[in-house]
Amino acid sequence: MGDARGGSWLSGLGARAAGSMALPLREYVEHGAGAGVTAGEAAAGWGRLRLRPHVLRDVTSVDPTVELLGCSSRVPWGVAPTSLQRAVHPDGELATARASAAAGAVMVVSSNAGSTFDDIAATGVTWWLQVYLPSDRTLAGPLLDRAVAAGATAVVLTVDTPVVATWHPSEALIWDLADPAWTRVNFDPGYDDQPGSEKALDLGPHDIDWLRERTGLPVVVKGVLRGDDARRCVQAGAAGVWVSTHGGRQLDRSLSTAAALPEVRRAVGADAEVYVDGGVRSGLDVVTALAAGADAVFVGRPVLHALVEGEAGVARWHAALLTETVEALRLAGCRTPADTRDLLADDADEGP
């Protein structure tokens, strides 16, 4: 995709989208918490890792398919949960879902989605529900039931948000301007007025087991950056651990996910799947993340940038990432994502 001298369609995506978003929306999408250290270092983290490619291997036929929680995904990436998609494009989550269904990619649907689970499911996409648990866990029941009934195949529990980190927009906060129909359409009316509906400050490993029992679905824990926490998740019954800094939107000065991933993979071994997000912008980033131990990567902001152009934009994004990923796999002498497992160079060989 694109021209080796002039940069690819993917690398120019964010800048092009920025020009099409009103300032409060752009600030909402792009911001990092605090001084923006973690948000700013995410993409560079992948560029610091170094690969040892194989040669003299037949890479005529490359198959990027991966198996995620027992379901086949035609590509080794999925769409990370992001809210306010209907503020980016009127079709919102439905455009993302249609394009992701066509690409054969998993979509993780934010609990703050602006489209109903039924409508998202009707696109045929394989989708997982993302949740934050409230102080009173029983209040999550109706949302979970709706997702299960609509065919979610996994639940992603976001654990890095006991509180929403402060940030300081220069403009009005998009949430104050947002149409209520753009978000929280899958909650009961009046949900937020109920005592106990605020985010839980006391999440623990038992919540993983509770969620699994309550939904009958595999649970993925999103927001893990340490091997010891990853082990606790797996011991509590998690089917997957998702290395994430929430796009640098929670604890600023958290290390990059590229730096955290190898330790988490080592701690989990083959006992659960490991995913990663944060700063993945190119096919080479995808292959680097696979080499560093991820079973799949997830992508947040670039999907929103592509969504400015609706379903066609997200379809083009998937296609461009596939082209780049296949190229990077071939250059690394790999026919499949599993072949990348021995590519990562030792620490001593890593870049500066």
Ligand code: FNR
């Ligand atoms: C997010 N993210 C997020 N995560 C989550 O668990 N639930 C949510 O509702 C949201 N909402 C959200 C909105 C926006 C605008 C952004 C940018 C991010 C975090 C998201 O799932 C993911 O972890 C990061 O976006 C990954 O980093 P990149 O790909 O944006 O660099």
